[in-house]
Amino acid sequence: MAKGYVDSDGHVMENERELNEFLESPFNNRYVTYRQLLPTLDSFHTPNGLPRRPGTFDPSVGPERWLEFLERTATDYTVLYPTQGLSYGHVIFPNWALGYARTYNNWLYERYLKFSPRLKGVALIPMQDVPSAVAELRRAVKELGMLGAMIPSNGLTKHISAKEYWPIYEEAERLDCVVAVHGGSYINLGFNTFTVFPATRALGMPFPLAIAATGMIVDGVLEEFPRLRVGFLEGGTAWIPLVIDRLERELEYGGLSIKRRPEDYFRSGRLFVGCEGNEKALAYAIERVGPGPFMFASDFPHEIPLENCMEEIDEILGRKDLKEEDKTAILGDNARRFYKL
DSSP: OOOSEEEEEEEOOOOHHHHHHTOOTTSOOTTSOOSOOSOOSSTTOSOTTOOOOTTSSOTTOOHHHHHHHHHHHTEEEEEEEOSGGGGGGGOOOHHHHHHHHHHHHHHHIIIIITTOTTEEEOEEOOTTSHHHHHHHHHHHHHTTOOOEEEEESSOOSSOTTSGGGHHHHHHHHHHTOEEEEEOOOOTTSSGGGOSSHHHHHHHHTHHHHHHHHHHHHHTTHHHHSTTOEEEEESSOSTHHHHHHHHHHHIIIIIOOOOSSOHHHHHTSSSEEEEEOTTOTHHHHHHHHHOSTTEEEOOOTTTSSOGGGTTHHHHHHHTOSSSOHHHHHIIIIIHHHHHHTO
């Protein structure tokens, strides 16, 4: 029986053989074999074949296994993000950025969204070419029924708050859809120089989200688009007090000028953050900005196998430092507000 849970951040395992079938002209040249459609996430920092937790990053996971996940966890919906597509910001050629976005979005629609209404999608849009990104966002939402667009947390040549990208946010506000900044690419941040990959991932997830949120606050994006809803996914919550405290210090000593206190942006009902069930920082983040921003995220099939699908939910339910009404909000209500489910 469904319990009102909503998974704010699940993942598809892209099948490149299938994706090739969705390539459009001029990229569907059948004399060319496309073995790798996107740049690697970490410049081969992680050797191929590195052992992972059994059952995770399983390439056989498709819509059938996803529906089984929802049934086992009594979850109403999951919102699906890419795996290989997390490196999408590193695409340089604008035409290929658009070509791949259309390929991925059409594949996701045909393979997942049409399979079950409980599987929801977030589109890739070619921010490398802003007019094309606006058009693809509109197509994905209006024609394919997607909930909004993913923005890569790292890799784009300009900060995501740059005015060049503002037409995208204007269109998202007009469409009343989300933009979601998703972690996963660690190149050129310093973290990919570590010799131990888990350390790269540990810091490479949250810090790009902190950078993204800070830019959107100080560069005026959130003031210019007062109805824009922005998500920050797969970096936990510990970075939020850091951003607030450092910006507060700059307000006091450094000459920073913004229209609200930093924590007010997180309390505004427009910023949402994926959280992890076992992170101790979650309780403190709620103390600082309230429970409204925080959303349960399974990260299936990346971090947990199907056999342990209740792991993240049970961790939230079992916490003694969270109020019961906060658990309810985190496990479903907040994601429903963010995605307007």
